[in-house]
Amino acid sequence: MPQGNSAATRDARHILHGYCNLADQRKNGPSVISGGQGIYVFDENGNAFLEAAAGMWCTAFGFNDEELIEAAIEQLYKLPYYHTLAYKSVNPAIDLAEKLSKIVPIHNAKFHFALSGSEANDFLIKFTRYYNNSIGRPEKKKIISRINGFHGATLGAASLSGIPVMHKAFDLPIKDIIHITEPNWFHNAYIGENSNDFTNRLVKELENTIISEGPETIAGFIAEPISGAGGVIIPPSNYYPRIQKILDHHDIMFFADEVICGFGRTGKMWGCESMDIQPSTMTLAKSLTSGYQPLSALVINDTMYQGMEKGCDNIGFFGHGTTYGGHPVSCAVALKVLDIFESRNMLKHISKVSAHFEKRIAEFKKHPLVGNVRSKGLLGAIELVADKNKKRFFEPKGSVAKRLRDLAEERHRLIVRQVPCGDTCAFSPPLIITENEIDDMFGRFSLALDQITDEITKEGLINKI
Ligand SMILES: Cc1ncc(COP(=O)(O)O)c(C=O)c1O
Structure with missing residues (x-):
């Protein structure tokens, strides 16, 4: 339960949010985003998060475009x-x-x-x-x-x-x-x-x-x-x-x-x-x-x-x-x-950086937890499976991707979108993203993915790798 009279507490008291479990949202409160710069957003404690989902797939030009x-x-x-x-x-x-x-x-x-x-x-x-x-x-x-x-x-x-x-x-x-x-x-x-x-x-x-x-x-x-x-x-x-x-x-x-x-x-x-x-x-x-x-x-x-x-x-x-x-x-x-x-010749920029995005996201195909990687342009998804060879999905569906999303956010300050198709994390970063920032984004995701793999291997949730 959020404490004191923080923004999260006041939020939980007054706002009915969408796409969440209502009771969880009320008990835990939201993380409150109060600023942004480029492809990063800041929470009220000043923590910077790389926004790999462009908010709700929308902030093409990042979070402080002057023009x-x-x-x-x-x-x-x-x-x-x-x-x-x-x-x-x-x-x-x-x-x-x-x-x-x-x-x-x-x-x-x-x-x-x-x-x-x-x-x-x-x-x-x-x-x-x-x-x-x-x-x-x-x-x-x-x-x-x-x-x-x-x-x-x-x-x-x-x-x-x-x-x-x-x-x-x-x-x-x-x-x-x-x-x-x-x-x-x-x-x-x-x-x-x-x-x-x-x-x-x-x-x-x-x-x-x-x-x-x-x-x-x-x-x-x-x-x-x-x-x-x-x-x-x-x-x-x-x-x-x-x-x-x-x-x-x-x-x-x-x-x-x-x-x-x-x-x-x-x-x-x-x-x-x-x-x-x-x-x-x-x-x-x-x-x-x-x-x-x-x-x-x-x-x-x-x-x-x-x-x-x-x-x-x-x-x-x-x-x-x-x-x-x-x-x-x-x-x-x-x-x-x-x-x-x-x-700013955006289509040229997108064409250049999306080649890098597609190459970097494809590298996750090798990961033992990854069953499928999909991408086009600056839109991509990584889907996790419990058994790669037998294409066995996790039960309950979405549970591991949700943990991965939370872990990426809490420990690596990376916001990815968990979507309701299997255990999938989606990437749709602001279109202004650079190649270095793409490396940073997938670097953070990779650390979170390895951590979740360790955790669920210990729990016996995946076949021995
Ligand atoms: C493909 C698509 N269509 C429609 C909508 C609805 O748009 P809005 O949330 O602006 O109502 C969304 C929202 O995510 C979407 O992804």
């Missing part, structure tokens, strides 16, 4: 708030939409701004309904998603997500969402099944699902190009082109959730480019502002927009909007993010 901070301050002085509803707009939102329209892989796109990835994905469900109702296809509303996909926390976005604990006791998912197998070869391939056969099986599953539900009832398929929170799952290279072919055949849209993958995370500007996807819509958030201000964008193609406009004409009014969507300060920061991508 981003200045952009927010400048806009606060100019116009701290105005809305973008009911025939009003603000310059930063207009400039941002114009700039994004030149770089997204959707021709003639329209942008709808919101505050979070969850909101934008929720609105995607609403817009899908509005569009199909508008063009006279009211039955075409179902969305296919994938088990272990993550799309946010609101009723709709949590329903799109395929993580059981996000549904249990919340009475989710809502209707018209269907979950199919995720392209996680390490976990889901049958014994002896190669990656091509695995892809064939998943493509067949999608096709069978569409046929059995009726293609006329399926509006879209949503996917993170590389799923993040589900465990950094990188599908076989022919998976998306084959999925896309089936979707196109049945007139089903591809909804790309770029909330983690967008803005260079996977090596190219968009996850869709890295993974060979032609999206009908995209959801952007997180690195859109480097996490400095809340902002998301739902990007829709012209066909969807035209259909919605036609429907609105009939109905007379588009009954949707939020107070803070297109917030001028958030949009000003996002504009600066796009500027910095150019002025």
Whole structure:
């Protein structure tokens, strides 16, 4: 139990947090982060932690980028708030939409701004309904998603997500969402099944699902190009082109959730480019502002927009909007993010350092506790197993990765994200990370990994190594 009247005590008294065990959180309190510099954050006792998860996969430019901070301050002085509803707009939102329209892989796109990835994905469900109702296809509303996909926390976005604990006791998912197998070869391939056969099986599953539900009832398929929170799952290279072919055949849209993958995370500007996807819509958030201000964008193609406009004409009014969507300060920061991508040649930097990241993370494959290593760009995961040869996982699932995460943080001042796919630690450091800092990050992780290996070997949790 946190003592005295510390920030942690007061927090435990007053705040209900997410993604934790509520009682544990109340008893132990949080670690309170009060400052940051570059890829490091500081707790209230002044301890510096290397942030290998970029906060919540979002602080692309680290924790004290002067240009981003200045952009927010400048806009606060100019116009701290105005809305973008009911025939009003603000310059930063207009400039941002114009700039994004030149770089997204959707021709003639329209942008709808919101505050979070969850909101934008929720609105995607609403817009899908509005569009199909508008063009006279009211039955075409179902969305296919994938088990272990993550799309946010609101009723709709949590329903799109395929993580059981996000549904249990919340009475989710809502209707018209269907979950199919995720392209996680390490976990889901049958014994002896190669990656091509695995892809064939998943493509067949999608096709069978569409046929059995009726293609006329399926509006879209949503996917993170590389799923993040589900465990950094990188599908076989022919998976998306084959999925896309089936979707196109049945007139089903591809909804790309770029909330983690967008803005260079996977090596190219968009996850869709890295993974060979032609999206009908995209959801952007997180690195859109480097996490400095809340902002998301739902990007829709012209066909969807035209259909919605036609429907609105009939109905007379588009009954949707939020107070803070297109917030001028958030949009000003996002504009600066796009500027910095150019002025600091970020894609070149990412290409250089990600080669080092991929090489360093791959070295963990040799470690006796590591069953699988996955990486693309500056997104990676290391998955632990109890028996490497027999691919035996730890029970209960996640218990060892959680201990490893805690040990890395407490003893080596390294923050990594433990994700709910097996015993997996994910890495998504700020994109500004240097090669030396990558060495430092994996050096700290390596020490923690060796320590946890010693501990659990003594406990008999793994096969003798
Ligand atoms: C892929 C993806 N989509 C959507 C979301 C939800 O975004 P937010 O937390 O901003 O609501 C997240 C959050 O982690 C995410 O990873």
